[in-house]
Amino acid sequence: MRRDDLCHAIRQRLERLPEPYAAHYGVVPPPPPEDAVPLGQGLASHQRATEALARIDMLAGQMGDPYPVSRLLSRREAVSSSSIEGTHSTLDELLTLEEEAGNERRDAARQVRDYALILDRLVPQAAAQGPAIFTRELIAELHRGAMRSDPDYGDIPGVLRDRVVWIGGVRDIAYSLYNPAPPARVPACLDDSIAYLRAEGMQVMTQSLITRMAIAHAYFEAVHPYRDGNGRVGRLLLPLMMAADGKVPLYLSPYIEAHTSAYYDALKAAQQRLDWAPMVAFIADAIIGTVDELMATRGALVRLGGMWRARRRYRDKSAALRALDLLPDYPVITAGRLGERLGVSAPAANTAIAQLVEAGVLVERTGYRRNRVFVAQEVLRVLNRPFGAEPIVD
Known part of the structure; x- marks a missing residue:
């Protein structure tokens, strides 16, 4: 010094x-x-x-x-x-x-x-x-x-x-x-x-x-x-x-x-x-x-939610539809976590996840038969961008 x-x-x-x-x-x-x-x-x-x-x-x-x-x-x-x-x-x-x-x-x-x-x-x-x-x-x-x-x-x-x-x-x-x-x-x-x-x-x-x-x-x-x-x-x-x-x-x-x-x-x-x-x-x-x-991130996640809703038809108040609002906070999620956050049964959570996988909202990453982890990759792409870069949502 x-x-x-x-x-x-x-x-x-x-x-x-x-x-x-x-x-x-x-x-x-x-x-x-x-x-x-x-x-x-x-x-x-x-x-x-x-x-x-x-x-x-x-x-x-x-x-x-x-x-x-x-x-x-x-x-x-x-x-x-x-x-x-x-x-x-x-x-x-x-x-x-x-x-x-x-x-x-x-x-x-x-x-x-x-x-x-x-x-x-x-x-x-x-x-x-x-x-x-x-x-x-x-x-x-x-x-x-x-x-x-x-x-x-x-x-x-x-x-x-x-x-x-x-x-x-x-x-x-x-x-x-x-x-x-x-x-x-x-x-x-x-x-x-x-x-x-x-x-x-x-x-x-x-x-x-x-x-x-x-x-x-x-x-x-x-x-x-x-x-x-x-x-x-x-x-x-x-x-x-x-x-x-x-x-x-x-x-x-x-x-x-x-x-x-x-x-x-x-x-x-x-x-x-x-x-x-x-x-x-x-x-x-x-x-x-x-x-x-924060404003750019929030705007991108709102646009992403709109895109998700356009990919398929969801039953009103279904677990799958409600999950779309949860995924920006939990883009890496298990069926157990989804059921806990939404207050639904395990079968209902698994059904919701299957629908979201089919719609391309979630991807299963582990390859396991049990304790599987699902990822909303589009959310992570928004959040993992370099600081100050424009978020990409397409």
Whole structure:
């Protein structure tokens, strides 16, 4: 970590690291700012992001659903956030893992599944509890959920680090870009992070939600309270902050994965120079891009549903017809899952699936006689497209 890269206020917060790294210093970051943050050239992005949030809130109100296309967007979030940290799985693999009970798949898929399940459980809790949800125990719970299936994690998931870590430089701290605080200072810094998340200061009066998301995320990454998994936990905090603020939670990791260079540049500006504007602008652009992507995805799935209905005639209120509304959320599905979600018997679910296979809506992928898994491949094609690409429905 080069001192010349650090602003004066950060250089004032340097503290010698413990042995065997006593020749180096870590940053004990000052508490997150509570005053208004100058946005500079990011002001235009901030305004457009505010408008994008209003659009998605209006959509949620029209649908009567606070989480539009929620299940699959949260799972795409899990895939992307994990991929940023080098844990690679696919949406298809994750959805298949969730359907095939007892199937022992590789560690990466289990890690991504755990990430998605955290969102399923905690986003509604954040909406119900508001900022009070942010506690030390919540942060530990997020980390336990994100890291419990990682066979290479050397510490106990959820337990704060007791060793020196650094960012960049691979295995040699001499080439690091940033050295987080010494282990002994981590608890106090984490408390500052939590107090900011809980909006216990003036920031709720002086800063927008978008600004607070940017600052909270960059600050948490600067504290780096765990040996590994900090990025995943920090990105989990973003939709939780939105839900706690009464907004529709957006999942920003697919945008971040598509713009990793700008993401790390913005983090570096905040952590090394206390220049928050690039991070606010990045989060604003991520919100804009994510809302545009969500709208395009939803529009494509609506068109796809119309195409499915035109392929054959369905009996009114039949399980097969009702299944067409379920498949955008469950494009990888078993007869048991279909029967459970629709509240129909096993024979009725099997009949519905046979009709959907005949219509080309579903394809059986296992070749088994029992425990078969069916896939709506056209849904996966929409969801698996590169971020920002136009969805193809034909």
